[in-house]
Amino acid sequence: MDSFLHYLSMPYLLAGIEVTLQATALGFFGGFVLGALLATMALSRHRLVAGVARTYSVIFRGTPLVLQLVFVFTALPHAGIVLSPILAAGVALAANEATFFAEILRSSVLGVDRGQTDAARALGLRPKRVLRRIIGPQAGRAAIPAIGSEAVSTMKNSALASIIALPELTLRSNQLASATFDYFSIFFASGVMYLLLTGAITGLQLIVERTVDLDRLDRRRRGRPEATAAAVDAGPPPTPVPVPARVPVRPNRVALTVSGVHKAFGEHQVLRGVDLELHEGEVVALLGPSGSGKSTLLRLINHLETLDAGSISFDGLAVGYSASGTSLPEREVAQQRVEAGVGMVFQHFNLFGHLTARENVAVSPRWVRGVPKDEALAAADQLLARVGLSARAHALPRQLSGGQQQRVGIARALAGRPRVLLLDEPTSALDPELVREVLEVIRSLAVDEGLTMLIATHQLRFAREVADRVVFMADGVVLEQGPSAQVLDSPQNPVAARFLRAVHTMEV
Structure with missing residues (x-):
């Protein structure tokens, strides 16, 4: 030794x-x-x-x-x-x-x-x-x-x-x-x-x-006075009150134009010549069976995928392309998305796992528009209150239910002040009992705010109550479109009629 x-x-x-x-x-x-x-x-x-x-x-x-x-x-x-x-x-x-x-x-x-x-x-x-x-x-x-x-x-x-x-x-x-x-x-x-x-x-x-460690940081956040106050106020989401039927919009300025859009992944043709227009303040429900191209269309509109043929523009601005039609680098595309005023809510929430609910909502104001941190977080708190989540502002995404995560996703998209909001099957990843709370938030945006929205959904009752127009897609093409009551009650296309009957039977 x-x-x-x-x-x-x-x-x-x-x-x-x-x-x-x-x-x-x-x-x-x-x-x-x-x-x-x-x-x-x-x-x-x-x-x-x-x-x-x-x-x-x-x-x-x-x-x-x-x-x-x-x-x-x-x-x-x-x-x-x-x-x-x-x-x-x-x-x-x-x-x-x-x-x-x-x-x-x-x-x-x-x-x-x-x-x-x-x-x-x-x-x-x-x-x-x-x-x-x-x-x-x-x-x-x-x-x-x-x-x-x-x-x-x-x-x-x-x-x-x-x-x-x-x-x-x-x-x-x-x-x-x-x-x-x-x-x-x-x-x-x-x-x-x-x-x-x-x-x-x-x-x-x-x-x-x-x-x-995120859990340790979360515990420290919850020890702060504002976090503690939020926890005291915690409670179930407020019971939604009945909302009046949406008044159909009158034709006005075109907010979004989709013309002759084609998209293929390898040998699989997903979209085959889609044409679509959205006017300001209009809510359009995008219906169709799985694999019809709804999600791909929304991703193309926001230039998360590139076009094979056709054009997409927001009041004349083509996101992702120059005036001559050439593709732009992603840093310039990012600025175009902001200028176009396009926002998106995803099917699987896609919240940032290392950020709290309020930090998720503050991302666009802070890191896109350059708003000071305190001001951005204050605005995030207001948006979370708007979707009934004030008490969960300091929670991490994995500490939230599916319905709560989707409501944070909606608030995050709204923080970017979009003129056109795209929603990709916003309730399909939720348990049935969580669907209503998300649909109520979307309904309030449509009825109270008059926000222009394109919503891919299977919720026929929701489409009837909220949408001004229904667009039915199958096999990468638009088979039928028109006022929501007309398409949902008296579809002219046999494929649309079969699909709507099947979905209606499941909802009843």
């Missing part, structure tokens, strides 16, 4: 710890930066760029670190690049670890639900802001445990640098053991030193995880 304690505090071995930490720091931080670059390249839509990243990964994951260390230290000097042992070790470690960091970061980014990216685009966020505000925070949280493990792995791999005579802890332990023959005490002491170092890394990892 005395020998062990002696070696544990020996300056010669402690100096080796310093060298080990230097090599680890060079390998870790250099590998992380290079790995982030490789991950970005691997996620690129350009095949050549992605191919370069994958080739790098194949080479460095397929060759031993020892060989890479020897190559950097002994082969590069023949090319005129002479590095010191510590720098050579750092370069080799960074080059090797970069492949693993790249996969950690790439998989974390891919793990963020694509629906959230679509929602961010629909709100008008530019690509860099989508990455920084939506994808980055969620991917970063998911990557922390793996990054911590990779830091430990980098420190352990630094021991291999002894092969190029780097005087780190392992080499000094070998030299000391060869001179004293006290192998057990020396290697036991160096093992404890490594354990203390890796334990410190693990402890730091746990601190970071705790710092960014």
Whole structure:
């Protein structure tokens, strides 16, 4: 034990710890930066760029670190690049670890639900802001445990640098053991030193995880005075009161024009020449069987998908295209969405999982229109009150029911001040008992606000009460359209008649 304690505090071995930490720091931080670059390249839509990243990964994951260390230290000097042992070790470690960091970061980014990216685009966020505000925070949280493990792995791999005579802890332990023959005490002491170092890394990892833990942040938010007051006021949503029948709008200014739209995915033709017009203040219900192209049409209108043929414009503005008809980069498309005043509510909510309900609603004012944070959050609180969710303002999406999540989604879309609101099957992902609360919110927007809306839905009763016009689609074309009562009660197309009868039977 005395020998062990002696070696544990020996300056010669402690100096080796310093060298080990230097090599680890060079390998870790250099590998992380290079790995982030490789991950970005691997996620690129350009095949050549992605191919370069994958080739790098194949080479460095397929060759031993020892060989890479020897190559950097002994082969590069023949090319005129002479590095010191510590720098050579750092370069080799960074080059090797970069492949693993790249996969950690790439998989974390891919793990963020694509629906959230679509929602961010629909709100008008530019690509860099989508990455920084939506994808980055969620991917970063998911990557922390793996990054911590990779830091430990980098420190352990630094021991291999002894092969190029780097005087780190392992080499000094070998030299000391060869001179004293006290192998057990020396290697036991160096093992404890490594354990203390890796334990410190693990402890730091746990601190970071705790710092960014959403549940912990949520508990802190709930301890604030405004959160506590909201919790006291918590209660079930107010019972909806009957609303008057919607007065049909008179033809006025055209808000949305869809002309000859075609869209195919591979060999499958989804839309085959769709024509549609929406006037300001008009509510149109889009009906049709699953696979008829309703959702694809809404995504095309908001340019979440690209057109194969035809045109779509908002009062003359074609989102996604220049005046000459050429496609625009996404950063310019984002600005066009804002100028067109288009908002979208998604079938599966697509709320941002790392943000509370009020933060979700404040996204468009804060990060698209540049409204100050306090002002944006105050406006978000007003919108949440409007949809009956004041008491849930500080809840994370996963703490909300489906109906509550959809109401947050509606409030988030309204925060962008849309002139045209697209709703893609807003109740199809809900349990039957949650459907009514969402439909009541949409009904109030139609009756009280006069908002222009295009709603893909299977709710016939809702369409009858709220919609000015019904458009029936099947097999990628519009088969029938007209005033809601006319289409729902006396459909002329046999396909529409069969479908409406079947849906009506299910609702009764």
